[in-house]
Amino acid sequence: xxxxxxxxxxxxxxxxxxxxxxxxxxxxxxxxxxxxxxxxxxxxxxxxxxxxxxxxxxxxxxxxxxxxxxxxxxxxxxxxxxxxxxxxxxxxxxxxxxxxxxxxxxxxxxxxxxxxxxxxxxxxxxxxxxxxxxxxxxxxxxxxxxxxxxxxxxxxxxxxxxxxxxxxxxxxxxxxxxxxxxxxxxxxxxxxxxxxxxxxxxxxxxxxxxxxxxxxxxxxxxxxxxxxxxxxxxxxxxxxxxxxxxxxxxxxxxxxxxxxxxxxxxxxxxxxxxxxxxxxxxxxxxxxxxxxxxxxxxxxxxxxxxxxxxxxxxxxxxxxxxxxxxxxxxxxxxxxxxxxxxxxxxxxxxxxxxxxxxxxx
Amino acid sequence: xxxxxxxxxxxxxxxxxxxxxxxxxxxxxxxxxxxxxxxxxxxxxxxxxxxxxxxxxxxxxxxxxxxxxxxxxxxxxxxxxxxxxxxxxxxxxxxxxxxxxxxxxxxxxxxxxxxxxxxxxxxxxxxxxxxxxxxxxxxxxxxxxxxxxxxxxxxxxxxxxxxxxxxxxxxxxxxxxxxxxxxxxxxxxxxxxxxxxxxxxxxxxxxxxxxxxxxxxxxxxxxxxxxxxxxxxxxxxxxxxxxxxxxxxxxxxxxxxxxxxxxxxxxxxxxxxxxxxxxxxxxxxxxxxxxxxxxxxxxxxxxxxxxxxxxxxxxxxxxxxxxxxxxxxxxxxxxxxxxxxxxxxxxxxxxxxxxxxxxx
Numbered sequence: 001x002x003x004x005x006x007x008x009x010x011x012x013x014x015x016x017x018x019x020x021x022x023x024x025x026x027x028x029x030x031x032x033x034x035x036x037x038x039x040x041x042x043x044x045x046x047x048x049x050x051x052x053x054x055x056x057x058x059x060x061x062x063x064x065x066x067x068x069x070x071x072x073x074x075x076x077x078x079x080x081x082x083x084x085x086x087x088x089x090x091x092x093x094x095x096x097x098x099x100x101x102x103x104x105x106x107x108x109x110x111x112x113x114x115x116x117x118x119x120x121x122x123x124x125x126x127x128x129x130x131x132x133x134x135x136x137x138x139x140x141x142x143x144x145x146x147x148x149x150x151x152x153x154x155x156x157x158x159x160x161x162x163x164x165x166x167x168x169x170x171x172x173x174x175x176x177x178x179x180x181x182x183x184x185x186x187x188x189x190x191x192x193x194x195x196x197x198x199x200x201x202x203x204x205x206x207x208x209x210x211x212x213x214x215x216x217x218x219x220x221x222x223x224x225x226x227x228x229x230x231x232x233x234x235x236x237x238x239x240x241x242x243x244x245x246x247x248x249x250x251x252x253x254x255x256x257x258x259x260x261x262x263x264x265x266x267x268x269x270x271x272x273x274x275x276x277x278x279x280x281x282x283x284x285x286x287x288x289x290x291x292x293x294x295x296x297x298x299x300x301x302x303x304x305x306x307x308x309x310x311x312x313x314x315x316x317x318x319x320x321x322x323x324x325x326x327x328x329x330x331x332x333x334x335x336x337x338x339x340x341x342x343x344x345x346x347x348x349x350x351x352x353x354x355x356x357x358x359x360x361x
Numbered sequence: 362x363x364x365x366x367x368x369x370x371x372x373x374x375x376x377x378x379x380x381x382x383x384x385x386x387x388x389x390x391x392x393x394x395x396x397x398x399x400x401x402x403x404x405x406x407x408x409x410x411x412x413x414x415x416x417x418x419x420x421x422x423x424x425x426x427x428x429x430x431x432x433x434x435x436x437x438x439x440x441x442x443x444x445x446x447x448x449x450x451x452x453x454x455x456x457x458x459x460x461x462x463x464x465x466x467x468x469x470x471x472x473x474x475x476x477x478x479x480x481x482x483x484x485x486x487x488x489x490x491x492x493x494x495x496x497x498x499x500x501x502x503x504x505x506x507x508x509x510x511x512x513x514x515x516x517x518x519x520x521x522x523x524x525x526x527x528x529x530x531x532x533x534x535x536x537x538x539x540x541x542x543x544x545x546x547x548x549x550x551x552x553x554x555x556x557x558x559x560x561x562x563x564x565x566x567x568x569x570x571x572x573x574x575x576x577x578x579x580x581x582x583x584x585x586x587x588x589x590x591x592x593x594x595x596x597x598x599x600x601x602x603x604x605x606x607x608x609x610x611x612x613x614x615x616x617x618x619x620x621x622x623x624x625x626x627x628x629x630x631x632x633x634x635x636x637x638x639x640x641x642x643x644x645x646x647x648x649x650x651x652x653x654x655x656x657x658x659x660x661x662x663x664x665x666x667x668x669x670x671x672x673x674x675x676x677x678x679x680x681x682x683x684x685x686x687x688x689x690x691x692x693x694x695x696x697x698x699x700x701x702x703x704x705x706x707x708x709x710x711x712x713x714x715x716x717x718x719x720x721x
Contacts, residue, residue: 076629
């Protein structure tokens, strides 16, 4: 019976003549498509999204069918891959990189019956939701540990692209490091890539040569961990995934993007017919951002205070951006006790006071 | 014992048969690879090479072949002139980027004016940008004897940095909330390179690619310049006696390939891609080198090779989502094409003989 209604609604949608595209293949299984920007074996960003996909399969078993295409360039190829999936009857499509934003909007407009979910973007539609994680909350915990652990007081940061997402992470970790170690200094290298082991290793080596004994990264490969391990006496943090193979040293903790619960929730919503568009930004409290096991390389009291910070952020008691705070140029940003609003954070294009260097533009 | 005898003339038969044999070998070895990955090799090969053309959704895939193939053909046709004359422009990727940047700059600077002259002006700017970028290695080679392979290749990385700087800085969409990437040119009617007939994938870049193929065919077959290009490649000394100026040849070949690559970039940025973004370039400039050789540096061959290469991209994507094939396997398949072509090319220039081992 259920199936028949599905068929009927599919036929009805087709009868409405939606931009001339033919009826979508409908069957009992809910089809969920994923578009990945990197290879599923990157050990970071895409790896975690794929873990989320596998969790959906695990949760719903025979009732779902997932499909994915990896290493899809952020351009016309993404339009083609998304359209292809929609034609093959996907009910829900997750596009897991910021660069798919306009493409997702374009394809979503052509397939009003298919639900789309775009990661980290800001454009939505009745059948297009956006979701992102407050990684900056995790960055604060990293910064806290980094500030305690550094002996040289130089912390290296491998930036991917100078976009709000990355700048937010730099500011958040800097403020947390500065709070526990006023002498701390950040050195930032821009790799202009999300995933390029060779470039990332090179960036890590440059930072180590400049005296950094802690490396934070906003790129997805484990190459910086390998570089730190080769050097010895340098600590790193897993990015996007746990990167536990480098624990306990050099990887002392990590930020884990935990997409699985969200993917399961949204798939269930499509099955139940309760799916609605939204824009969500979830953090440690919601479980979308997790802090990986803090290893024994970190002294017990630092570990305890880092975990306390994590729990306090998760509970909403601490906000990583709490005034008084000035921008890099000395102008006032947040007054005493004031916390940053989401709009400013989402478009963040300035360093906070104390960070040296300019944001490339 | 196998002996290779150099042929006095490259074999005509093998020069046609080699690309076909290379494709067949690629399918065979690719099939073994897919089998090793636990997939049904026949199904994978069929999905990659036939599904884009003849399947339930072929009406959607076929136009995509044009979109994917047009820049490859346009760039490869330009490169083929230089490659025939022994001038190695490896930096088409950079010229493609600069062409897109220059063309997009014109469009973005004139936003939101609406006049029909904007798009033609952008095409000129795109071609000019690619030409200038190719002139750098060209002039350096002519004036200082530098190696055009190295210089043009290195300029690709310069172009990529310039692209990132533009997407993050001067060309950033003022309404984009601080995120990188320009305005979407495809949504700006005067600058958009849209489909000429809806649903066919036919945009101005496809038209330009076809014109380039015809133009190249005529020039190579009928024009004195085509003769000089072939002569310069096959017999440089004879070419010099025949009055071919090597410096002029370098500048024309580099300029031509640069201008075509620049145009390809412009058509892409104003149409399918729409935006100047950090990751705008996806390797067309490099893949076009494979296309040029796979097509025997012949315009018609390049057209066919471009179509085949586009097929592997589209079919590769289908194979990934339908059969769960990893993306790297598709790249491997594409790389194998060139590899086998170069290997099989031995047959074009050498005769294989099975000689009995002579007793001394």
